[in-house]
Amino acid sequence: MSxxxxxxxxxxxxxxxxxxxxxxxxxxxxxxxxxxxxKGRLQLGNVLVTLILTAGAILMVAPLAWTFSTSLKTRDGVxxxxxxxxxxxxxxxxxxxIWTAGPLLSGIQNSLIVACSVTIIGSLTSALAAFAFAKLRxxxxxxxxxxxxxxxxxxxxxxxxxxxxxxxxxxxxxxxxPLIVPGLFGNIIMIFFLRQFLxxxxxxxxxxxxxxxxxxxxxxWTLILPAIxxxxxxxxxxxFMAMWNDYLAxxxxxxxPGKQTLQLVIANFNAQYAIQTDYxxxxxxxxxxxxxxxxxxxxxxxxxxxSIALSGSKG
Amino acid sequence: xxxxxxxxxxxxxxxxxxxxxxxxxxxxxxxxTLFPLIFSVYASFTNWNGISAPVFKxxxxxxxxxxxxxxxxxxxxxxxxxxxxxxxLVISLALALAMNRKMRGTTFFRTVYYLPVISSIAAxxxxxxxxxxxxxxxxxxxxxxxxxxxxxWLQDTATVKPALIIMAVxxxxxxxxxxxxxxxxxxPRYLYEAAALDGATAWQQFxxxxxxxxxxxxxxxxVTSIIGGSQIFVEIxxxxxxxxxxxxxxxxxxxxxxxxxxxxxxGYASAMSVVLGLLVFTIxxxxxxxxxxxxxxxx
Numbered sequence: 001m002s003x004x005x006x007x008x009x010x011x012x013x014x015x016x017x018x019x020x021x022x023x024x025x026x027x028x029x030x031x032x033x034x035x036x037x038x039k040g041r042l043q044l045g046n047v048l049v050t051l052i053l054t055a056g057a058i059l060m061v062a063p064l065a066w067t068f069s070t071s072l073k074t075r076d077g078v079x080x081x082x083x084x085x086x087x088x089x090x091x092x093x094x095x096x097x098i099w100t101a102g103p104l105l106s107g108i109q110n111s112l113i114v115a116c117s118v119t120i121i122g123s124l125t126s127a128l129a130a131f132a133f134a135k136l137r138x139x140x141x142x143x144x145x146x147x148x149x150x151x152x153x154x155x156x157x158x159x160x161x162x163x164x165x166x167x168x169x170x171x172x173x174x175x176x177x178p179l180i181v182p183g184l185f186g187n188i189i190m191i192f193f194l195r196q197f198l199x200x201x202x203x204x205x206x207x208x209x210x211x212x213x214x215x216x217x218x219x220x221w222t223l224i225l226p227a228i229x230x231x232x233x234x235x236x237x238x239x240f241m242a243m244w245n246d247y248l249a250x251x252x253x254x255x256x257p258g259k260q261t262l263q264l265v266i267a268n269f270n271a272q273y274a275i276q277t278d279y280x281x282x283x284x285x286x287x288x289x290x291x292x293x294x295x296x297x298x299x300x301x302x303x304x305x306x307s308i309a310l311s312g313s314k315g
Numbered sequence: 316x317x318x319x320x321x322x323x324x325x326x327x328x329x330x331x332x333x334x335x336x337x338x339x340x341x342x343x344x345x346x347x348t349l350f351p352l353i354f355s356v357y358a359s360f361t362n363w364n365g366i367s368a369p370v371f372k373x374x375x376x377x378x379x380x381x382x383x384x385x386x387x388x389x390x391x392x393x394x395x396x397x398x399x400x401x402x403x404l405v406i407s408l409a410l411a412l413a414m415n416r417k418m419r420g421t422t423f424f425r426t427v428y429y430l431p432v433i434s435s436i437a438a439x440x441x442x443x444x445x446x447x448x449x450x451x452x453x454x455x456x457x458x459x460x461x462x463x464x465x466x467x468w469l470q471d472t473a474t475v476k477p478a479l480i481i482m483a484v485x486x487x488x489x490x491x492x493x494x495x496x497x498x499x500x501x502x503p504r505y506l507y508e509a510a511a512l513d514g515a516t517a518w519q520q521f522x523x524x525x526x527x528x529x530x531x532x533x534x535x536x537x538v539t540s541i542i543g544g545s546q547i548f549v550e551i552x553x554x555x556x557x558x559x560x561x562x563x564x565x566x567x568x569x570x571x572x573x574x575x576x577x578x579x580x581x582g583y584a585s586a587m588s589v590v591l592g593l594l595v596f597t598i599x600x601x602x603x604x605x606x607x608x609x610x611x612x613x614x
Binding site for chain 1: 326330332333334336339340341343347349350351355365410414416418425426429430431433434436444445450451453485489490493494496497548549552571575581584588591592596599600
């Protein structure tokens with residue numbers, strides 16, 4: 001990892017004069033005055049950059065921290081001037097109130113049902129298709145693949161009105177099915193990346209397994225799936241977060257409060273309780289909605305960040 | 316003879332398996348993309364409320380659209396809010412340069428700057444609505460520290476779009492920064508070393524090495540941001556549910572959604588959605604073409 005780092009403003013002196021190991025640190029008596037000035041400048045730069053990045057980081061986190069802080073205040077504490085960053089007193093009770101103030105629990109359940117069923121089954125169908133596109137012979141393979149890719153160029157708002165009409169005609173409005181069913185057929189972005197990833201797996205392992213008499217499904221389970229696991233995991237997490245955070249499709253289909261996904265529930269909290277100026281309640285509910293994805297991100301941040309950086313540089 | 320027969324049988328089996336595996340997403344594409352697309356184009360030429368049968372009206376919806384004050388306003392608002400794209404790119408490139416150093420804490424900063432990207436847009440819109448509150452919001456509290464009396468951001472025609480832009484930049488910064496960082500790390504170091512030997516200043520190195528080397532990422536980010544920016548909906552729906560003061564924050568997708576699902580003018584809304592689709596398609600297509608040309612020029 002560190003070998004990939006490039007210093008964008010390199011020192012003017014040849015870089016090999018910089019002592020690299022920690023044991024190489026020049027002492028005050030060392031005759032390397034020039035060395036120290038280079039190192040000193042680098043360190044000064046690092047300190048300055050760290051200060052700037054810290055200031056930026058505070059700006060980035062401030063709204064999130066403010067949400068959490070507000071969620072622990074009393075209803076009147078919100079309007080105190082100057083504002084308190086650390087609530088006094090801490091009203092943890094807000095986090096108890098949210099569960100009865102609106103259908104938050106069913107919102108979480110609905111979001112979990114949608115996100116889990118889509119990503120688990122959809123990942124499987126995507127992986128199967130990626131396997132076929134990358135490793136199997138088939139007529140019109142590239143035409144089909146390009147056809148699927150062209151779907152990426154069409155924005156969802158262009159499709160949402162007919163999709164709504166279709167699902168309305170079979171009575172699926174106000175159910176979770178319109179959010180789930182299209183996803184079960186797979187995700188072209190995932191197919192694309194898994195196919196890319198499979199290009200690095202030698203074709204010969206498929207051939208060899210065929211000669212040994214394995215079926216294609218067996219090859220998929222025992223050879224392909226383990227091989228693509230890292231790429232699959234990263235894409236799975238990204239898809240899960242996208243489904244969890246989705247708002248436009250749910251707002252079109254879901255009307256009754258008990259059927260709504262979490263994002264709609266907190267939006268309704270916002271509309272409903274802002275009139276009563278119960279901001280702590282709104283912020284507590286929003287924070288609960290943010291938390292699962294934040295936790296997933298912090299745990300898997302390395303894989304997520306790497307796969308995003310990869311997808312961008314390939315784009 | 317027998318071997319060729321066996322091989323062709325093997326091939327047929329392989330074709331069958333591949334076809335079954337590929338069939339699922341292809342059927343999904345036909346059902347949920349291609350068919351709705353055709354339907355959308357057809358509906359755009361009709362008068363249709365979504366319940367009774369569509370009535371063919373030719374180009375009526377399209378001519379109506381360009382005389383519709385609200386449509387033109389929402390189109391203008393959508394374009395206006397794209398000012399945030401170059402602003403975000405400049406800041407994120409600066410951040411990426413800052414993080415692309417051998418120093419402690421870069422992983423931590425990377426994670427922190429990325430938090431808004433993964434946060435749900437609905438929650439983000441809610442918390443920024445509160446942050447933009449005129450009397451008690453975080454933004455105006457911060458401004459009052461340096462003696463500025465902030466406006467009532469989301470209720471003021473002059474500030475509602477800037478407010479939404481600030482929020483969009485905040486949310487998108489981490490993503491562009493990450494892609495720039497990946498691009499910077501792949502710039503060969505010898506380029507800088509050679510330039511330094513030739514006496515190039517830090518600014519010259521930035522201008523003539525860094526900027527051209529990250530150009531593909533810049534291009535990718537501009538295109539994806541335009542595509543994303545042309546579809547802004549959630550923050551408008553949550554922060555300014557009526558389209559903002561004097562319709563100042565209504566976007567195309569918000570207007571399409573309102574026409575289709577509030578006013579049940581599905582034919583008219585389809586026509587607007589087709590225009591949006593054409594816009595996005597054209598931008599994506601240009602990206603593909605230019606990308607190909609970029610590759611040629613490198614070869």
